[in-house]
Amino acid sequence: MTNQRSASPQHASASASASASAPVTVIGLGPMGLALAETLLEHGHPTTVWNRTPQKADTLVSRGAHRAATVAEAVSASPVTILCLKDYETMYPLLDPVGDALRGRALVNLNSGTPTEAHAAVAWAADRGVGYLDGAIMVPPPLVGHPGSVFLYSGPQDVFDQHRVTLASMGDPRYLGADPGLAVLYNAALLGMMYATMNGFLHATALVGSAGVPAVTFADLALKWFMPSVVDPILTGRAPDLDQGTYPGDAGTMEMNLNALTHITRTSVEQGVHSDQPRLMQAIAEQAITDGHSGENYLAVFEVFKKAAQVAQVP
Template identity: 70%
Template sequence: MTTQRTTHQLSSPVTVVGLGPMGRALAGALLEKGHPLTVWNRTPEKAEDLVARGARSAATVAEAVSASPVTVMCLKDYATMYEVFDPAGEAPAGRTLVNLNSGTPQEAQAAHSWAGERGMEYLDGAIMVPPPLVGQPGAVFLYSGSREVFDKQRETLASLGDPRHLGTDPGLAVLHNTALLEMMFATMNGWLHAAALVGSAGVPASRFAELAFGWFMPTVVSNTFFLEQAANLDKAHYPGDLGTMEMNLNALEHIARTSEEQGIHSRQPHVMKEIAEQAIADGYGDRSYLSLFEVFKKAAQAQGPSRPRP
């Protein structure tokens, strides 16, 4: 008990704004590390389990921000940030805002200017792990913006995982985030499309996975995720507990827009975005990204087997 009290006294107070699955994970990790925590969410009921663990729920964003020297924000996008924080008036002045939503580099740079106009110190960031890994030593968090602000908040940021400062350009964190996510989505799409391809001949995804990743993974990446999830493809089991198709579509939209902003070929991310939109239209919006498998299968079924042209 003494150790807990000492840790609590030494840890800086933090506010978390936005209590979706990731926001709750951030708040939980901060509580675990002994930070006095204030939380705010537009749906107050989402704070109940955190309050039961020792957090304080603020009635307004102004009250929440005023409670701590640093506020960690995890909302849907930059537009939502403005919508939530503008009514707070002058309350954020003199405090630090760490923004962990996703978007594009231009949006991050505009947010940095917006925060400066309101007297806030600002870091833009990106979370590179799913909610269950937040707070673990190997959980990678990317940050960009003032090095001085990053160093000042490093101890608090380290409570969430491994903080990596990428540079003073506020757009660097979200730029790296979209690049890494595009790599992830392209790999995922390739696997799902390949499983649907052999599935058209009645081959179960779990059987194909042993061959596919026995060949592919040793030379590309060491990860058992695809092997573990293959059985779920065969059962059409796509729980969205750790991230829904709707949430992933938001990321895909940012990848497509970032590609356009950066002046590079954007057709691939747009195609991935369109396929995700089809999955949502087919009723998989609340399922995981793996439900894309059903889109690929339906397309193959609708087209039927290919035949040689005369």
């Protein structure tokens, strides 16, 4: 529904925004917004910026950016405005008063949040005749604009297509689909994977560190082991099993894996290292066994993750 409402106003701006040097506005100049605006300037886009704390734009202005005095002036300067604010809630008090200036233009919102917040933002934009694309930045500020820097987008495809050239100046734009919640959903999924992997590595390094092994020594062995022994054969090789829900236990069962997890917890306790993380993994494997997956391989834990947790949730 929102896609249709947001599509037509954008056609008026299409020719201006299809060019490699199309004007663009950036609202929000935290570390990420600054990196986005700098990169857009480097790519030759006439760049207008606005930030609650205006002096954060000083360096950008010295490099050729235009500092808008008001949000209305900022969004009026370009066919597309990139939002890089703290969160979705920050957006509404800034943009509610400038609906008329936004009408017929596009917003690309790159702050983090949840799919529900992205859907609400699309509805808000559609009510005002604004094209709206949601997005997620998958690199830290220093990597913005570098080859391989991934930016995820979801929402109306016509808005993405019309501004693809401008978006490509910031990083590799990946369009995920018309559901506007997809970009932040992927973002949560990928960041969850990143934090879980980092915690796994950090806990492991603390564990061997308890015997005096330096992190650099352990990292060399661990990371050379991880790719060919875990990532390639299991995560990449067995992904089709997840789609099919088949977890043959002929090479190792959930019971065997629970035994291994118990050893990690016990070793952590023996070595005086934090043991909550292996305990949580142990509890999840125990849940898989309770649910009937004891004879299947460890990937059957996927069936546990697909359901809501049975304990009280963190808000």
